[in-house]
Amino acid sequence: MKKLQGIAASSGIAIAKAYQLVTPDLTFEKVTIDNPEKEIERLDKALEISKIELEKIKEHTKQAIGEEHAEIFSAHLLVLGDPELINPIKDKIKSDNTMAEAALEEIANMFIDMFKNMENEYMRERAADIQDVTKRVMAHLLGVNFPNPALIDEEVIVIAHDLTPSDTAQLNRDFVKGFVTDIGGRTSHSAIMARSLEIPAIVGTKEITERSEENDVIIVDGIEGTIIINPTEEELVAYRKKQEDFLKQKDEWAKLKNEPTFTKDKEQVELAANIGTPEDIEGVLNNGGEGVGLYRTEFLYMGKNVLPTEDEQYDAYKSVLEQMGDKPVVVRTLDIGGDKELNYLDLPKELNPFLGFRAIRFCLENEDIFRTQLRALLRASVHGNLKIMFPMIATLEEFRQAKAIFLDEKEALQKEDVKVSDHIEVGIMVEIPSTAVTAKQFAKEVDFFSIGTNDLIQYTMAADRMNERVSYLYQPYHPAILNLVNNVIEAAHHEGKWVGMCGEMAGDPIAIPILLGLGLDEFSMSATSILPARTQISNLSKEKLASYKDTFLSMGTAEEIEAFIKEKTE
Numbered sequence: 001m002k003k004l005q006g007i008a009a010s011s012g013i014a015i016a017k018a019y020q021l022v023t024p025d026l027t028f029e030k031v032t033i034d035n036p037e038k039e040i041e042r043l044d045k046a047l048e049i050s051k052i053e054l055e056k057i058k059e060h061t062k063q064a065i066g067e068e069h070a071e072i073f074s075a076h077l078l079v080l081g082d083p084e085l086i087n088p089i090k091d092k093i094k095s096d097n098t099m100a101e102a103a104l105e106e107i108a109n110m111f112i113d114m115f116k117n118m119e120n121e122y123m124r125e126r127a128a129d130i131q132d133v134t135k136r137v138m139a140h141l142l143g144v145n146f147p148n149p150a151l152i153d154e155e156v157i158v159i160a161h162d163l164t165p166s167d168t169a170q171l172n173r174d175f176v177k178g179f180v181t182d183i184g185g186r187t188s189h190s191a192i193m194a195r196s197l198e199i200p201a202i203v204g205t206k207e208i209t210e211r212s213e214e215n216d217v218i219i220v221d222g223i224e225g226t227i228i229i230n231p232t233e234e235e236l237v238a239y240r241k242k243q244e245d246f247l248k249q250k251d252e253w254a255k256l257k258n259e260p261t262f263t264k265d266k267e268q269v270e271l272a273a274n275i276g277t278p279e280d281i282e283g284v285l286n287n288g289g290e291g292v293g294l295y296r297t298e299f300l301y302m303g304k305n306v307l308p309t310e311d312e313q314y315d316a317y318k319s320v321l322e323q324m325g326d327k328p329v330v331v332r333t334l335d336i337g338g339d340k341e342l343n344y345l346d347l348p349k350e351l352n353p354f355l356g357f358r359a360i361r362f363c364l365e366n367e368d369i370f371r372t373q374l375r376a377l378l379r380a381s382v383h384g385n386l387k388i389m390f391p392m393i394a395t396l397e398e399f400r401q402a403k404a405i406f407l408d409e410k411e412a413l414q415k416e417d418v419k420v421s422d423h424i425e426v427g428i429m430v431e432i433p434s435t436a437v438t439a440k441q442f443a444k445e446v447d448f449f450s451i452g453t454n455d456l457i458q459y460t461m462a463a464d465r466m467n468e469r470v471s472y473l474y475q476p477y478h479p480a481i482l483n484l485v486n487n488v489i490e491a492a493h494h495e496g497k498w499v500g501m502c503g504e505m506a507g508d509p510i511a512i513p514i515l516l517g518l519g520l521d522e523f524s525m526s527a528t529s530i531l532p533a534r535t536q537i538s539n540l541s542k543e544k545l546a547s548y549k550d551t552f553l554s555m556g557t558a559e560e561i562e563a564f565i566k567e568k569t570e
């Protein structure tokens, strides 16, 4: 039995065997061969297995996250069947007595180099397709397993160095019972997605891929962040019990599903959910969400080869708005960058992507992409209670510019006699310290604020949210953060505006009493955190918490504040 500790990213207990989602070693020793026919047979077999796999992955992706996300695998299948690539490989085997692996590598590299240097963006994308397909075929030639999340068809715990958001989107909840990664933090996007998929997960263990092996039995305790590899019988019994208790607790929480959220002293707050796709709404409603506080629209743009069209976006926004009825839905415009990449836009690699050309910065320079999204949102606005917010706003000019484009598109649509709602609130994310500090100035112009603490903490503390080595600095209860949050809430309330929080801090049981005391109006969190938060809030007095505000805001360390709040809320 081995025990490992990581960062609890999604709660619940899972027990299953390990599935290592790591790219295998694809190096080989070059030898000359004397039977080219046999090599060609080996190649054909590897191509055939790859084809079957890709068809499965394509089908699964289509079912799980939609047809447009499956397109990338159609492109891979085309590469696999392209005689212009395959024939030269076979010719090489025959003419030079080259082993299949070496011929594949040489010819594929030749095409990859050729496509990479082309002017045309579409052709450059083909280089990435050939690279992906080559790896898969190579793995089959070498007889090693080439794992893919979509191929999992038995109950497992996925073990990976890291999971990209698109890997996570492919996980099938029926089979993937949990996941554990070497790197990442609680606010990396794969962790956030694990919570919306309701899969127990632990990230930032530093060494799970090294310490565990395929088929080891793994216990994932997503409540404590503990992993047990090959547990004893006693441990298995104890964790099965803990799993049962967790499920019972969930049933208890579910009793508050259709209730509004009131504190003990009858002050009402709103508990909303963060979502990434229209499919997440089912979980929001099942978990008693009173609204959507953050719809991360970038997932519409990810895991595919082209930008989503206006109509595709309209359909997604309409679906979310209709499913939520008259409940508020805050849609955030495209927040690409950081750990959310769009390969097909071919943006230059940056040394520091979290401080780079991203989110609103990208949208204001690529107005056509931004305008398409705003038009889709405006058209969808008649189907529900839509609010729009812009991400990563650092200056008032950015907000004014974005809002002007929004108004321009609204006017243009109205001129075309397209119906749009007249009550769309337009607000901003507060996730950059400059904006939190100057909230007073912003409050006069925006309709609302939503505090994005995932980024606000990393920028205030200069501690990368994805980097487990500096996670000790990632301190939500640090007085610097709480004073910024307080500044935003006071500035907004002074102008009669509301303030939400859509960073992960909003669902944190230690932060909740602090935020109530500071007067936060809306808490937006992973859907699974809503019911525990509602239960907790029903036992707290807002007035009492507000009376502690000056004391905790003037404390020196996060530790002192945490201890103080725990003592006061026991």
Ligand SMILES: C=C(OP(=O)(O)O)C(=O)O
Binding pocket: 187, 294, 296, 335, 431, 451, 452, 453, 454, 455, 456, 502, 503, 504
């Ligand atoms: C909600 C936030 O946005 P994201 O996690 O998508 O960066 C945030 O930064 O707090």
Ligand SMILES: [Mg+2]
Binding pocket: 431, 452, 454, 455
């Ligand atoms: Mg952010």
